[in-house]
Amino acid sequence: MQKRRFISVVLVVLAAFIASGCAEETVDARVARLHKKMFTIDTHNDFSMWLAHPDGDFGVKGGQVSFQQMHDGGLDAAFFAAYQDQGPIDPEFHRFAREYADTLILLLKQYAEQNSELGAIATSIKEMKALKKAGKVALFLSIENACCLGDSLPLVQYYYDQGVRMIGLTHNGNNAVADAGTTKVKLHGGLSDFGKAAIAEMNRLGIVVDLSHASRDATLQATQVSKTPIIASHSCTFSVRELSRNLTDEEIVAIAEKGGVIHLALDAWLLRYGPDYSAASLDDFMNHLHYIIDLVGIDHVGVGSDFDGGGGVIGCKDMSEYHNLTKRLIEEGFSDEEIIKIWGGNFLRVFEEVERYAEEQL
Numbered sequence: 001m002q003k004r005r006f007i008s009v010v011l012v013v014l015a016a017f018i019a020s021g022c023a024e025e026t027v028d029a030r031v032a033r034l035h036k037k038m039f040t041i042d043t044h045n046d047f048s049m050w051l052a053h054p055d056g057d058f059g060v061k062g063g064q065v066s067f068q069q070m071h072d073g074g075l076d077a078a079f080f081a082a083y084q085d086q087g088p089i090d091p092e093f094h095r096f097a098r099e100y101a102d103t104l105i106l107l108l109k110q111y112a113e114q115n116s117e118l119g120a121i122a123t124s125i126k127e128m129k130a131l132k133k134a135g136k137v138a139l140f141l142s143i144e145n146a147c148c149l150g151d152s153l154p155l156v157q158y159y160y161d162q163g164v165r166m167i168g169l170t171h172n173g174n175n176a177v178a179d180a181g182t183t184k185v186k187l188h189g190g191l192s193d194f195g196k197a198a199i200a201e202m203n204r205l206g207i208v209v210d211l212s213h214a215s216r217d218a219t220l221q222a223t224q225v226s227k228t229p230i231i232a233s234h235s236c237t238f239s240v241r242e243l244s245r246n247l248t249d250e251e252i253v254a255i256a257e258k259g260g261v262i263h264l265a266l267d268a269w270l271l272r273y274g275p276d277y278s279a280a281s282l283d284d285f286m287n288h289l290h291y292i293i294d295l296v297g298i299d300h301v302g303v304g305s306d307f308d309g310g311g312g313v314i315g316c317k318d319m320s321e322y323h324n325l326t327k328r329l330i331e332e333g334f335s336d337e338e339i340i341k342i343w344g345g346n347f348l349r350v351f352e353e354v355e356r357y358a359e360e361q362l
């Protein structure tokens with residue numbers, strides 16, 4: 001009896017110690033602890049455009065992305081897009097788009113090499129985790145606008161071999177793969193036959209399918225056609241901010257039912273109405289986040305900043321300010337487990353399924 005009582009006392013004291021320890025943890029300490037423990041992933045930026053055109057004016061901000069800023073903000077990995085503006089659907093433009101995408105990918109690889117003390121290119125979850133362990137950040141290659149594929153299926157393999165692990169089907173124009181969300185006249189009624197074949201090839205190889213910018217029909221069809229979950233790498237919700245580029249409830253539900261993730265952009269134009277949209281802050285980001293969580297749950301949201309391509313809001317203007325987002329999630333009452341899911345756990349689930357499916361095809 002005495003021994004049992006002693007154990008009970010020890011347990012009570014231990015519980016009180018743990019409870020008091022938790023209560024004493026400041027928000028800043030919790031932010032630091034979480035960033036050390038969890039994997040954080042941002043699924044979209046346009047840094048490559050600034051590498052290619054250092055003096056370019058794209059009507060958007062630059063200077064929001066770098067390996068150093070990733071370290072400063074506690075970001076472990078990011079998808080760096082090779083972006084192409086949409087042109088005519090013909091062989092000449094397809095050749096140009098491919099050469100352009102190749103150039104951006106080359107510049108990103110050179111950037112990684114030149115900054116190898118801070119980070120490196122990653123092509124798998126395993127490599128990303130090894131980089132975090134070594135104190136380095138991971139650069140994943142992606143494509144924004146699959147017009148660089150033209151209508152040639154072998155080019156999916158070509159880009160996989162280049163290290164590309166995510167392909168966004170369109171930008172703001174229809175291409176040979178799919179219709180875009182922002183065009184008045186649709187070409188295919190969603191995905192083209194080539195687009196369906198390209199998705200099958202992406203599934204086979206282990207490339208994540210990204211539906212940001214694609215038309216509603218293309219998104220819904222992709223959830224049917226793809227063998228693995230799909231994502232939106234940088235989109236927001238139509239119900240909170242009506243834009244043809246934002247996702248309707250039907251699309252959000254379809255992506256979630258497929259096991260996918262909607263990565264909310266930190267993009268003022270996508271987040272907020274009105275002439276003062278540039279005053280968008282983390283408040284607006286939270287409105288969209290809560291909306292999706294209420295609709296489909298915590299397992300289907302993530303972060304896709306669109307930095308250097310229109311992203312940046314008050315409170316989180318570049319990658320170095322990502323601790324502010326974590327702090328805000330804590331202040332909103334999210335648990336550690338929920339924050340880990342939002343920051344990368346949900347995406348890792350998708351990426352793992354994409355990798356597993358590809359391995360099964362070998």
Ligand SMILES: [Zn+2]
Nearest residue numbers: 144213234309
């Ligand atoms: Zn975009």
